[in-house]
Amino acid sequence: MDDETIRYHQDGGVALLELNRPEALNAWTPEMGLALLAALRRAAADPSVRAVLITGAGRAFCAGADVKNARELMPNGDPDVSGRLRDIYNPIVLEIRSAPKPVIAAVHGACAGIGASLALACDLILAAEDAYLMMAFVRIGVMPDGGISYFLAERVGLARAAQLTMLGERLPAATALSWGLVNELHPAAELLPAARALAARLAAGPTVALANVKRTLNEAAQAGLAAHLAREADRQQEHGGTFDYAEGRAAFIEKRPVRFEGR
Numbered sequence: 001m002d003d004e005t006i007r008y009h010q011d012g013g014v015a016l017l018e019l020n021r022p023e024a025l026n027a028w029t030p031e032m033g034l035a036l037l038a039a040l041r042r043a044a045a046d047p048s049v050r051a052v053l054i055t056g057a058g059r060a061f062c063a064g065a066d067v068k069n070a071r072e073l074m075p076n077g078d079p080d081v082s083g084r085l086r087d088i089y090n091p092i093v094l095e096i097r098s099a100p101k102p103v104i105a106a107v108h109g110a111c112a113g114i115g116a117s118l119a120l121a122c123d124l125i126l127a128a129e130d131a132y133l134m135m136a137f138v139r140i141g142v143m144p145d146g147g148i149s150y151f152l153a154e155r156v157g158l159a160r161a162a163q164l165t166m167l168g169e170r171l172p173a174a175t176a177l178s179w180g181l182v183n184e185l186h187p188a189a190e191l192l193p194a195a196r197a198l199a200a201r202l203a204a205g206p207t208v209a210l211a212n213v214k215r216t217l218n219e220a221a222q223a224g225l226a227a228h229l230a231r232e233a234d235r236q237q238e239h240g241g242t243f244d245y246a247e248g249r250a251a252f253i254e255k256r257p258v259r260f261e262g263r
Contacts, residue, residue: 005032007057008039013050013203014196015043022058027066028114033088037095044099050203052099053195054122055106056115064113064136067252078240085145085233089114093147094226096121097218100211102202106195107173108188112136117146120155123214125181126195128188131173133181138168140248141260142239145232150225155180 007018017039019026043049056062071079096103096118105119108128113136119125135152137144144152144165152161156179164171176182186194202210218225239245244260251258 004035005029006035006039008042010049011196012200013048014199015039015046015049015052016196016199017043017052017054019054019056019062022056022060024066025060025063025110026056026058026115027063028089029066029069030084030088033084033092037088037092040092040095040099040103044095044101050101050205050207051199052101052103053106053199054103054118055192055195056108058109060109060115061105061107061111061131062113062115062118063110064115067140067249074237074240076241078237079245080237081142081240081245082233082237085229085236089117089146090229090233093117093121093229097222097225100214101207102199102210102214104195104199104202106191107131107133107182108191110134114146117144117148117151120151120181121147124183124198126184126186126191126198127173127176127182128191129173129185130188131176132170133164133173133176134168134170135165136168138166139258140252141242141244141246141258142248143232143236145229145236147225147229147232149232150222150228152181154221 005020007020009016021027043052072083074080103122105122105125107119107125108131111119111131112134116133116135135144135148149165152164173185177185243263247260248258
């Protein structure tokens with residue numbers, strides 16, 4: 001199956017899901033998010049699929065949400081910055097975490113914003129040496145969403161989570177490996193073959209046992225994820241009417257320095 005924005009290919013027991021907006025560094029649109037959610041649900045429900053691999057076409061894994069994409073409006077006229085979280089992005093995160101089979105991310109180039117949320121939701125992350133993570137939300141005057149604050153606090157602690165989310169700076173793949181945010185590092189040309197090999201290994205494993213390992217880890221470490229995602233969406237909407245969100249979005253689109261005023 002090929003979708004305009006998500007390519008789905010099955011090789012043996014592995015379903016490969018490829019984000020396919022390379023001209024935009026695979027920045028997410030609502031249509032792309034819905035296609036990814038459908039592909040994840042298809043893979044989870046198909047008993048012939050025993051592992052899922054997510055990667056991105058072109059030069060990047062995913063540069064985040066497409067800021068140029070127009071937002072819907074709330075009844076009060078503010079931009080709706082929470083509806084897509086509730087309807088599309090949060091369900092994607094929960095679908096990955098609840099899938100009864102391993103989900104792997106193969107990350108190269110930019111992995112930013114909601115793209116980082118997607119990668120961190122996966123069970124295992126392989127990264128290319130040229131990859132970087134960037135929690136870029138603060139650069140457009142909003143807070144992290146898609147579970148990033150949850151996953152970061154869980155994996156790297158509050159000090160490093162605050163550093164990544166408050167400063168919005170690039171975290172090189174080598175540092176992400178040393179911090180425990182990714183599992184393996186590979187030369188760019190070797191990333192996808194290595195990820196395919198790992199996915200095939202997991203697909204040949206004891207699928208029911210792996211599903212129970214995943215479920216038990218979720219219960220131990222991520223029992224509050226769904227509630228956290230809902231809180232993120234509520235708090236994200238508070239930014240819809242701020243000057244800083246409007247300024248951050250405009251500065252990004254216009255490719256100029258941002259001028260936040262704290263309101």
